[in-house]
Each structure stands twice: as C-alpha cells, then as structure tokens.
Amino acid sequence: MTKHGVVLEDVAAARHFSFPPPRTTTPTAGGGDSFRKLAAQVDLGAAVVGSWLDSMKASSPRHRLMAPLPGAADAEHDDWMERHPSALDRFDALAAAAKGKQVAVFLDYDGTLSPIVEDPDRAVMTDEMREAVRGVAARFPTAIVSGRCRDKVFSFVRLAELYYAGSHGMDIRGPTADPNHHGKAADSSSSVLCQPASEFLPVMEEVYAALVSRVEPSIPGAKVENNKFCLSVHFRCVEEAAWAPLFELVRAVLRDYPGLRLTQGRKVLEVRPMIRWDKGKALEFLLTALGFADADKDDVFPIYVGDDRTDEDAFRVLRARGQGAGILVSRFPKETSASFTLRDPAEVKDFLRKLVVVNADADTNNS
Numbered sequence: 001m002t003k004h005g006v007v008l009e010d011v012a013a014a015r016h017f018s019f020p021p022p023r024t025t026t027p028t029a030g031g032g033d034s035f036r037k038l039a040a041q042v043d044l045g046a047a048v049v050g051s052w053l054d055s056m057k058a059s060s061p062r063h064r065l066m067a068p069l070p071g072a073a074d075a076e077h078d079d080w081m082e083r084h085p086s087a088l089d090r091f092d093a094l095a096a097a098a099k100g101k102q103v104a105v106f107l108d109y110d111g112t113l114s115p116i117v118e119d120p121d122r123a124v125m126t127d128e129m130r131e132a133v134r135g136v137a138a139r140f141p142t143a144i145v146s147g148r149c150r151d152k153v154f155s156f157v158r159l160a161e162l163y164y165a166g167s168h169g170m171d172i173r174g175p176t177a178d179p180n181h182h183g184k185a186a187d188s189s190s191s192v193l194c195q196p197a198s199e200f201l202p203v204m205e206e207v208y209a210a211l212v213s214r215v216e217p218s219i220p221g222a223k224v225e226n227n228k229f230c231l232s233v234h235f236r237c238v239e240e241a242a243w244a245p246l247f248e249l250v251r252a253v254l255r256d257y258p259g260l261r262l263t264q265g266r267k268v269l270e271v272r273p274m275i276r277w278d279k280g281k282a283l284e285f286l287l288t289a290l291g292f293a294d295a296d297k298d299d300v301f302p303i304y305v306g307d308d309r310t311d312e313d314a315f316r317v318l319r320a321r322g323q324g325a326g327i328l329v330s331r332f333p334k335e336t337s338a339s340f341t342l343r344d345p346a347e348v349k350d351f352l353r354k355l356v357v358v359n360a361d362a363d364t365n366n367s
C-alpha cells in the first residue's frame with residue numbers, strides 16, 4: 001500500500017510530551033548526523049523529567065484508584081459528567097442521532113474492551129465482550145484501533161470480520177473474512193491497507209533490542225513490548241521510585257535515534273516514528289477506505305470508543321468533522337474531546353449490546 005497522506009516531519013504536538021523536541025527539517029528513518037548533534041545538545045533538565053513523572057502519575061490507574069473516592073471531588077465529577085454524559089444514560093438520544101445513518105464503530109482495545117492488567121500479555125477480553133463486538137460487526141463496519149501490534153491485538157480479539165489498526169494506526173488491515181461488509185478492503189486481494197511508517201521497521205527493531213538490553217535488566221518490573229511500528233515500555237509493575245530512572249534510561253536510548261519520538265499513555269512510555277500519523281489519522285483513513293470520505297456528514301455516524309490520551313486524536317477528528325460520537329472510557333474526570341463517557345469495559349459491553357438492538361429497530365422502521 002502506498003503511503004497515505006504522510007508528511008515526514010515531526011508533529012510531536014504539544015498535547016503529547018515529546019522527546020526529542022520538534023524539528024522543522026525532514027528526517028531520515030535512522031536520523032542523520034545533524035540530528036544526532038541536535039539530540040546531543042538537548043538537555044531537557046530536571047524540570048522536564050518532573051513533568052514527565054507528574055504525567056506518568058496522573059495517567060496511572062493505580063494512582064487513580066488510590067485517589068479519594070467521590071466526596072470532596074463530587075462537584076468536579078458532577079460538572080464533568082454534565083459536560084460528558086454517560087453514553088448509556090443518553091443512549092436514546094445518541095441512537096436517535098444515528099438513526100438512518102451508516103454507523104461505523106471504532107474501538108480501542110486496552111482499557112476499553114479489556115481491563116488494564118498488570119501483565120500486558122494477559123489483557124484478554126471476555127467471551128461476553130467478544131460476542132458483543134461480533135454482534136456489532138455483523139451490522140456495522142467495525143475496527144479495532146490499538147497501540148498494540150496488529151497481530152497481538154488480533155490474537156486477543158480473534159474476529160476475522162473486523163478491521164484492525166495496530167501500532168496506533170500505523171499498520172491497518174481490512175477484514176480477512178466476512179461477507180456482510182462491503183468496504184473497499186473486502187474486495188482487495190491484499191488485506192493490508194496502510195503502513196505509513198514501513199521504512200522505520202529496521203530502526204524500530206534496533207531500538208527494541210537496545211531497550212530490552214538496557215531497560216529490562218536495570219529496572220525491575222519494566223517490560224518492553226515490540227508493537228512493530230511502536231515500542232511500548234510498560235511500567236505497570238515498576239516501583240514508583242524507579243520511574244525517573246526508567247524515563248532517563250529510555251531517553252538515553254533515544255538520544256541516538258532522533259527520528260523517533262517518545263509519548264506516554266496509561267502506565268506505558270511509547271516510542272514511535274516521527275511521522276504525521278496517529279489514531280485520528282487512522283480513523284480518517286478507515287472512513288475513506290470504507291467509502292465514506294465524501295459522504296455528507298449527515299449520512300455517516302462514526303462512533304469511537306477509547307480510554308487513552310492517544311484516543312483523543314480520534315475524538316478531535318470527530319469533533320472537527322461534526323460527525324458521530326466520541327466516547328471516553330473513564331471513571332474519573334479528565335480533559336477530553338469526547339462527547340460522552342462510559343465508566344469501564346463492562347459498560348462498553350452494555351453499550352455495544354444496546355447499539356445492535358436499537359439500530360435493528362431503526363432499520364426495521366426505515367424499511
């Protein structure tokens with residue numbers, strides 16, 4: 001697949017912490033001497049390390065779970081829920097808005113379809129959740145959009161009728177089985193639709209090896225995961241006292257690879273190619289692949305469900321298009337561009353089950 005609207009420049013947006021800082025020239029996959037010099041000159045200092053640590057703590061489920069229960073924070077929570085109401089409580093209004101439109105469903109995986117667990121290799125989804133997703137996919141084009149390696153997330157979900165966008169959307173594949181959908185991908189002899197960072201593969205392998213050899217032996221509990229176009233350094237099982245050394249180690253490895261950038265998700269540091277691509281771009285690509293690029297915004301109703309700050313890129317796309325609904329999975333108030341919220345994967349499952357039933361009614365009424 002040819003590159004799709006990719007600009008090879010840093011877009012380390014302010015919404016993500018980023019290292020190295022933004023550049024204006026075009027990088028090569030491995031980075032040139034000038035970039036190495038630039039990286040060597042960069043010293044973000046203790047203040048930036050502190051900012052990273054604050055962000056790592058703020059996004060940590062454990063810290064959230066240890067936070068005071070609603071009481072003192074009730075007012076903040078109530079205000080937040082008023083601005084981002086429950087997609088279950090407002091389901092009738094949401095279904096009415098979707099009625100008569102082509103619904104397309106986009107689902108993050110970790111923290112959305114499966115709970116966040118200590119061992120990322122054990123983040124399996126329940127059979128009930130799989131059935132709920134299968135039910136939705138039988139009616140609407142459905143995609144999993146995950147930071148995980150595409151093969152890994154497929155091994156968890158095991159539904160061949162879905163679209164899969166792995167590595168934060170840098171590795172997109174269409175359904176390998178399903179007669180119900182009629183997106184362009186279904187007719188393609190190759191199910192791989194988009195790999196905008198393919199030239200970075202060798203350097204990602206190199207950095208993966210460097211992170212495994214330098215981080216895992218030094219930081220107890222740290223786990224480096226190769227997600228093909230994205231490397232994840234999980235710190236779910238790392239003592240908080242070791243978070244700063246962990247960050248410093250990862251930063252030290254990346255000094256030699258200025259073509260890459262560092263971002264942070266829920267209990268994970270992530271290394272990605274510096275290309276203009278994220279889950280929002282993946283969402284736009286998939287809508288195009290489904291044939292909805294030129295559709296009137298009143299014809300299509302994309303629903304995107306995710307729990308992570310990386311999902312905010314997709315929520316912003318929906319807001320910008322004035323289309324569909326972004327749903328953040330979170331129990332706690334946080335800044336978001338999503339319109340609605342769900343508390344946890346159990347509520348996501350309930351929402352997906354309702355989505356199938358109500359739209360079946362709508363179809364009957366329309367026919």
Ligand SMILES: [Mg+2]
Nearest residue numbers: 108110111308
């Ligand atoms: Mg997630």
